[in-house]
Amino acid sequence: MIINLWYVAEWSRNVTDKPLKTKVLDQNLVLFRDEGGNIQCLADVCMHRGGSLSNGWVTDGNVTCPYHGWQFEGSGQCVHIPSAGADFKIPNRYRVDQYDAEEHYGMIWVFMGDLPEAERYPIPPLPEFDDPKWKMLEAEVTWNAEAARVVENGIDIAHTSFVHPSFGGDSSTNEIDSIESNEYWGKSVNYMRPPAMKGWRKNFRKEGQRTRATPEWYLPGFIVRLQVDINAKMNIIMFDCNTPVDENTTRTFALQGRNFFPQKMFDKGSLKRLHKVFDEDKAIVEDANPFYLPETMMNEVSVETDKFMTGFRLARRRLIEKNGWQIDSFAKRDLMGRKVVTIPSPNRRRANERGDGWVFDSVPMVPAKNSGKEEQQTKIEPQPFLADD
Ligand code: FES
Ligand SMILES: [Fe+2]
Incomplete structure (x- = not known):
């Protein structure tokens, strides 16, 4: 965390x-x-x-x-x-x-x-929220899974073919069009060939129709944003804020937006399909092992089409290894019930600078690499397909 x-x-x-x-x-x-x-x-x-x-x-x-x-x-x-x-x-x-x-x-x-305001990564934008052309729905899901695993699943295009039959087509026909990123955000434009929509929606998307899917990740909020362009006029966005409640639990505050069929009568079906997708994801992610995202790239393997997810992993590791922002959950667990430790806040930082001190100790943190305090080195091993990045 x-x-x-x-x-x-x-x-x-x-x-x-x-x-x-x-x-x-x-x-x-x-x-x-x-x-x-x-x-x-x-x-x-x-x-x-x-x-x-x-x-x-x-x-x-x-x-x-x-x-x-x-x-x-x-x-x-x-x-x-x-x-x-x-x-x-x-x-x-x-x-x-x-x-x-x-x-x-x-x-x-x-x-x-306790980071000063000017140094914080911003709250991610969601311009559709205030745009009357978009109908927004709220949903909430709790996962028995680590938030980083949940984010990674949300930006993974290849899993849709196997986990979400209503949307995933033949995964070998997926195309990655572009990837861009900065230190706290990444975006990838992909084209997929999903199956036709079902029932009364069947004319909106024909079988195998080339469909654009644009996943994004943000470190602030551990957000997954996904835009799916069903056709030239009908777009859907997901904006999932994946909050680490604790190291084993993630609470997703989700918004789903659509720029068609604003009538309330369509909300129920939309939400039902959304929860079905979450249930399909939960069945996989909650049983993935290791429970936590691996600490190095060496203990799992990746292929070219995982490149976008790897970008998220590397950005997250930067916060851990360069900035020293990871809570040492194992050390914290040892203190459970014996000592209150709290996450440092700006007023604690100011009090410490003034020499006033603070009643509660700060939560134990994993030291940054090269801070001189680390006990064990873990390396980010570059993968061959990252060579051009
Ligand atoms: S414990 Fe809060 S007022 Fe005493
Ligand atoms: Fe999924």
Whole structure:
């Protein structure tokens, strides 16, 4: 699991002025709306005696711990301690980690890390969301799988022939037209020859009709975006935000958009087909081994048509090996139930710079390569087909 990225923590509509518990990167979070309706996101653990803030309530825009009634404002600072009396000056150190939260596309995005704003990869664009030509539907899926495996499956064109019979044609006829990428994003244009659509939709796409499919991956949000151009006028997009709830669980906040048949009567069939596709993927991905994406390219093999997925793997490994942004889940597991560790937040970073210190320790991290702290070297071995990249 990787810190210092934006992730989707919840649907916007679920967050009110009543605290809501959610989990991202194996950390419980409390989400609530303050008096101005702004989303606030704090680590869901009180630094007094470990109360869960999400079991509390909101008082004058502050989340109130249900154990002894301490109140925390949106910045994470404790602002009221009933038992200490009005004269008690609350130290700066009485605060919990606060994570930046924004609302986009009907979802709450939280920045899980302490990187300054200017250095963050942006929240991926979804221009169709506000475009009246597009009808957007929401869906949600929980996978017993690691988020990186889920992303890789979503951008894999070749599996459709075997896992999704309604869409995959003969995989040997798939063509990769182009691939482009930067350090946090990649896009590939492909042409496929899928089977004809079924039933009343049969005239929209004929058997083996050359069909464009454009998958994209984004590291922020662990997003898979897929556009399928059924024909010249009918396009479908998927925008799946694959949130690592913990290292074994991924919660996908999915939006499906179509620029045809805006009527509500078509939504039910669309959603049914979408969930069928997710079920087909889950049956494969949840049983894939190793459970986690392999740490090197040496322990699996790839062919030319896997090149786009390899780009995602390499970009992700850069965050781990160059930036040192991977949580050491095994070290964290050793601390379970004995010690609270939280994902570093910008206010923790500022407090440390001021020398104020912080009550909770930071979650253990896998050291970056060449940081002098690594115990064991793992190499990214280039594959022959990457030679031209
Ligand atoms: S544990 Fe939260 S107020 Fe005491
Ligand atoms: Fe799939």
